[in-house]
Amino acid sequence: MNMPTSLSAANVPHPCRGMSTRIMQGVFAAAVLFACAAHAAGWKDSREVGDIFRHAGVHGTFVLYDVSAQTFTGHDRKRAETRFIPASTFKIPNTLIGLATGAVKSVDEVLPYGGAPQPFKSWEKDMGLREAIVISNVPIYQELARRIGLERMKDYVSRLDYGNREIGSAVDTFWLAGPLKISAVEQTRFLAKLALGELPFPKDIQGAVREIIRLEQGTNWKFYGKTGLGNVAGVGVGWWVGWVQRDDRVYAFALNMDVRSESDVGKRVELGKASLKALGLP
Structure with a gap:
């Protein structure tokens, strides 16, 4: 300050x-x-979550936002408040904006991937957002961003108050290479609003996005999430963000961590689930 x-x-x-x-x-x-x-009264360090990260030998953060109590619990508050590129976690707002602007009519409208060779064969296929978000298909979401256009994208990212709200001049790479950045704490606030239908979008659009990122559900709970993986100037960052809805309460979470090797990639969800369990969820 x-x-x-x-x-x-x-x-x-x-x-x-x-x-x-x-x-x-x-x-x-x-x-x-x-x-x-x-x-400061709204943040509580969790020794249990800290032990999970230390035992795994991972430098990262995890934050859980209890929306009803307006409190944050987690590990490494400084990092939780530090902004990083959102990478593929931006597919969540990208979907919202694409639907709101009419760039796509629904999450099932098929978009072209462009025909160029991709890092994964599963990306070399035209598909809708419902399928693309599950496999984190980058070229499909780049096509969506180009259809939205730079000016409309800037406007909606600003309306969402998403991270630093800076998208630069390249409409199809700003969430992968910058300048857009967001912190783990900011991710949880954004996701809590989506979970409650409180974002500045029609309710049906928010509902459609919630549907395609739902991972699991049980008798009295639902579990939503999205991974992200990016690299800027040789420094890798991995994300796993989402929320748990249990009865009438929402708990938004965000994990980010340094990714130094391919073996670290799988630790995002592994550490995130362990952290949620340590905090009594789902």
Whole structure:
């Protein structure tokens, strides 16, 4: 937080005008400390989750947002508040924006992958978003982004208050190579709104997106999630984000971690599920 080193009496509105600078600094400092304390009260470190990451030898963070209680529980708060490229977790807002702008009529409208060779054979096929999001098909979602267009994409990313809201000038790579970045804490806030249908989109569109990222469900719970994997300047980051809905309560979660080798890729979901279990979910 940026704090001024002094407060000029000329800048203090009546009736505070005339109070000494030292007094005003004291008032300001007290207010800042109160605000910071209130913010900190919403975060609880979990030793159990920390042990999971340490035992796995992974540098990363996990955060669980209890929407009803408005509290965060997790491991490595500093990293949880640090922004990284969203990678394929952006397929969630990309789907929302694509449906809202009419770039696609439904999650089942077939999009072309373009015909070029892909890293995975499963990507070398025209398909709808329902299928594409499950296998994290990059060329299909790049086609969707191009149909949305740069200006509309900028507008909707800003409306969503998604991360740093910066998409640059390349409409089909900004979530993979930057400049768009988002923190784990911001991911949970965004996902909580989607879970509750509180994003600035029609309810049916939010419902359609929830449907295609639902992973499992039981008698009184539903489980949603999406992975992401990116690399910028040789530094890999892996994501797993989503939420658990149990009865009438929503718990949004986000994990991100350094990915140093191919063997780390599978640890995203493994560590995420272990962390959820340690915190009593699902």
